[in-house]
Amino acid sequence: MTKSLHAEFHADDATQITAKVLLNEQIARETFRLRIECPKIAHAILPGQFVMIRLSNHDDPLIGRPLALYETVVETKEAGPAIEVVYLVKGKFTSRLAELTQDQFVDVWGPLGNGFLPEPTDHLVMVAGGIGYTPFLALAQEYLNHKQYGKPLRNVSKSQKVTLCYGARSAEYFAGIKAFNHLGVDLHLSTDDGTRGHHGLVTDLLQNVLRETSLPHRIVCCGPEPMMKAVAEIAQEREISCQVSLETPMACGIGICFTCVTKVQEDGGGWDYKRTCVEGPVFDAPQIVW
Amino acid sequence: MNARPNSVDLSVQLGRLQLPNPILVASGTFGYAREMEHIVDLSRLGGVIPKTITREPRQGNSPWRTVETTGGLLNSIGLDNDGLDAFVEHHLPYLADMPCPLIVSVAGRTHDEFVSMVTILEKFSGIDAIELNVSCPNVSHGIDFASDAEMCGRLISDIRHACSFPILAKLTPNVTNISKIAEAAAAAGADAICVINTLLGMVVNWRMRRPMLGNGMGGLSGPAIKPVALRCVYQVAKAVDIPVVGIGGIASIDDAMEFFVAGATAVQIGTANYYDPTVSVKIVEALPDALQEVGAKKMQEVVGSLRLEGSLGDARDSSATMLADG
Numbered sequence: 001m002t003k004s005l006h007a008e009f010h011a012d013d014a015t016q017i018t019a020k021v022l023l024n025e026q027i028a029r030e031t032f033r034l035r036i037e038c039p040k041i042a043h044a045i046l047p048g049q050f051v052m053i054r055l056s057n058h059d060d061p062l063i064g065r066p067l068a069l070y071e072t073v074v075e076t077k078e079a080g081p082a083i084e085v086v087y088l089v090k091g092k093f094t095s096r097l098a099e100l101t102q103d104q105f106v107d108v109w110g111p112l113g114n115g116f117l118p119e120p121t122d123h124l125v126m127v128a129g130g131i132g133y134t135p136f137l138a139l140a141q142e143y144l145n146h147k148q149y150g151k152p153l154r155n156v157s158k159s160q161k162v163t164l165c166y167g168a169r170s171a172e173y174f175a176g177i178k179a180f181n182h183l184g185v186d187l188h189l190s191t192d193d194g195t196r197g198h199h200g201l202v203t204d205l206l207q208n209v210l211r212e213t214s215l216p217h218r219i220v221c222c223g224p225e226p227m228m229k230a231v232a233e234i235a236q237e238r239e240i241s242c243q244v245s246l247e248t249p250m251a252c253g254i255g256i257c258f259t260c261v262t263k264v265q266e267d268g269g270g271w272d273y274k275r276t277c278v279e280g281p282v283f284d285a286p287q288i289v290w
Numbered sequence: 291m292n293a294r295p296n297s298v299d300l301s302v303q304l305g306r307l308q309l310p311n312p313i314l315v316a317s318g319t320f321g322y323a324r325e326m327e328h329i330v331d332l333s334r335l336g337g338v339i340p341k342t343i344t345r346e347p348r349q350g351n352s353p354w355r356t357v358e359t360t361g362g363l364l365n366s367i368g369l370d371n372d373g374l375d376a377f378v379e380h381h382l383p384y385l386a387d388m389p390c391p392l393i394v395s396v397a398g399r400t401h402d403e404f405v406s407m408v409t410i411l412e413k414f415s416g417i418d419a420i421e422l423n424v425s426c427p428n429v430s431h432g433i434d435f436a437s438d439a440e441m442c443g444r445l446i447s448d449i450r451h452a453c454s455f456p457i458l459a460k461l462t463p464n465v466t467n468i469s470k471i472a473e474a475a476a477a478a479g480a481d482a483i484c485v486i487n488t489l490l491g492m493v494v495n496w497r498m499r500r501p502m503l504g505n506g507m508g509g510l511s512g513p514a515i516k517p518v519a520l521r522c523v524y525q526v527a528k529a530v531d532i533p534v535v536g537i538g539g540i541a542s543i544d545d546a547m548e549f550f551v552a553g554a555t556a557v558q559i560g561t562a563n564y565y566d567p568t569v570s571v572k573i574v575e576a577l578p579d580a581l582q583e584v585g586a587k588k589m590q591e592v593v594g595s596l597r598l599e600g601s602l603g604d605a606r607d608s609s610a611t612m613l614a615d616g
């Protein structure tokens with residue numbers, strides 16, 4: 001068996017701080033938006049990157065959780081530069097996080113992971129399943145040249161069009177719709193129960209969008225694995241560049257524990273386990289062994 | 291702060307290995323150090339032990355590889371690594387250049403493989419010591435050297451003859467009598483005994499009727515295992531004349547001090563690196579004050595200073611007040 005080497009990646013800009021909660025509000029069913037003051041991270045972080053968050057001075061849950069960048073917030077009179085994450089209340093960590101109030105603290109380290117590459121495209125098609133929509137507001141801002149991210153600020157050539165195909169269990173789980181509309185993102189919604197938008201799969205929306213637009217596309221995708229797999233297959237059939245952002249469970253987020261491995265195709269054939277936190281979370285879809 | 295931290299001597303000696311301070315980072319919990327170089331000032335550490343290497347590449351176990359437990363973490367990574375050749379080519383140049391000591395952790399499937407790995411490593415410079423991982427619970431087929439005193443002793447003795455590295459033997463707590471194994475390792479020429487590796491454990495989902503880990507069972511680490519680790523350090527330190535390195539659930543200066551007092555000459559930080567990446571440096575920074583608090587000027591003055599006459603519950607003398615003030 002030949003095996004390629006593990007990543008040489010290092011989280012170049014990562015810092016660890018105890019950050020003050022500036023805002024923690026419910027924005028949809030079981031869905032909250034958390035804003036924390038962390039100037040260094042806010043300046044450096046890119047769309048598709050994530051941070052690890054942990055409740056300060058609490059050992060239960062013990063391990064931090066990765067949360068994707070939702071948005072950065074520039075300095076205000078009250079607080080320094082901040083980042084926002086959006087989370088779905090699911091288990092041990094997120095249910096406690098939802099109880100935090102303003103001026104309490106979390107431990108945070110980041111920015112982590114590779115994020116989305118700023119490859120130019122005429123038409124950026126973002127495909128989101130449930131809470132997997134979180135990385136896409138910042139990405140849409142970049143591709144519509146509304147905002148720049150990173151240190152130094154990175155340039156992304158403006159897309160003619162940015163589309164979001166967004167599927168949720170039910171209407172009340174949709175979050176951030178206003179923000180996407182406000183940005184001018186072409187929005188297509190689907191629900192499992194038919195309470196809003198197309199009654200069916202988000203991949204149906206994607207097929208329609210690809211049929212109806214003649215611009216060259218690039219697809220980015222984040223959500224449950226079966227959905228990402230289906231999107232990857234559609235992209236492959238149509239020979240469209242496609243990147244997926246994986247949500248593999250992690251323990252450290254920084255490359256030292258080898259928990260978050262995913263099967264990645266090797267150049268010479270075969271596959272190897274790669275750490276999602278340092279080689280991802282964004283991968284070229286054809287690289288993934290589903 | 292009234293005390294001058296640099297009036298305290300933090301250096302320690304593990305047999306032939308000298309360390310600038312007693313705070314190390316444990317194998318498998320600090321990657322290959324490079325991942326951490328931007329978040330941790332490596333020059334502050336007593337030493338780094340990169341993830342255990344094997345002779346051949348190992349893909350490791352299938353996910354899930356870790357699962358959180360109450361106060362702990364259960365893992366079955368399965369020694370995922372690229373093998374010795376890739377290690378020396380790819381990671382060693384960086385590691386050998388780090389501004390702190392490097393202790394390379396190795397695991398062989400057989401006696402001869404262990405010896406040959408160490409022999410190969412000896413050709414490279416920049417390695418300050420070898421840690422023998424004779425205790426990984428996640429590798430089937432491998433012989434569990436640390437559960438058989440005689441086999442463990444023979445292995446260490448042969449490695450001692452085959453190389454000039456200081457040798458640290460990392461033992462498993464998953465045995466009936468850890469002191470016996472430690473005695474054999476010490477008699478065979480180990481420079482220090484490291485205890486403990488993880489405790490074999492299991493987590494299941496009863497609704498699915500499935501274990502949570504891909505590998506079924508795994509090794510428990512983190513704060514949950516600290517009392518067990520402390521007990522092992524205490525027992526081993528009593529049983530052998532060589533230094534003991536304490537590992538298990540250390541996440542704060544208080545944790546570290548408990549291990550020193552119980553008999554550890556140095557400690558390794560493991561799981562805490564995952565949930566508090568800068569924890570190791572925080573402990574290094576807090577150490578001088580902690581030593582001065584008990585009037586110690588060097589590490590030797592606290593190592594093994596545990597007093598057994600009377601428990602804290604009985605203690606009414608002034609020496610207990612520092613602990614009893616809560």
Ligand SMILES: Cc1cc2nc3c(=O)[nH]c(=O)nc-3n(C[C@H](O)[C@H](O)[C@H](O)COP(=O)(O)OP(=O)(O)OC[C@H]3O[C@@H](n4cnc5c(N)ncnc54)[C@H](O)[C@@H]3O)c2cc1C
Nearest residue numbers: 066067068086087088091092093094134247248249356357
């Ligand atoms: C790069 C990245 C970005 C992410 N971004 C977001 C985001 O923006 N918003 C968001 O809400 N979430 C995000 N997540 C997921 C998030 O990290 C948490 O997993 C999620 O919030 C649940 O945490 P919890 O403690 O509440 O749930 P948990 O108590 O951890 O349980 C949640 C579920 O996971 C299962 N589970 C428990 N242990 C394991 C294990 N070892 N392996 C696999 N599954 C396990 C449980 O059975 C349960 O169904 C992201 C994950 C990654 C990797």
Ligand SMILES: Cc1cc2nc3c(=O)[nH]c(=O)nc-3n(C[C@H](O)[C@H](O)[C@H](O)COP(=O)(O)O)c2cc1C
Nearest residue numbers: 316317318342365423486487511512538539560561
């Ligand atoms: C995910 C994980 C991977 C580990 N990998 C190794 C390893 O490769 N080699 C080794 O000797 N110990 C390994 N260990 C054990 C630790 O080095 C340490 O002995 C143990 O976790 C107890 O310390 P802690 O409670 O501080 O984590 C690993 C532990 C964890 C949690």
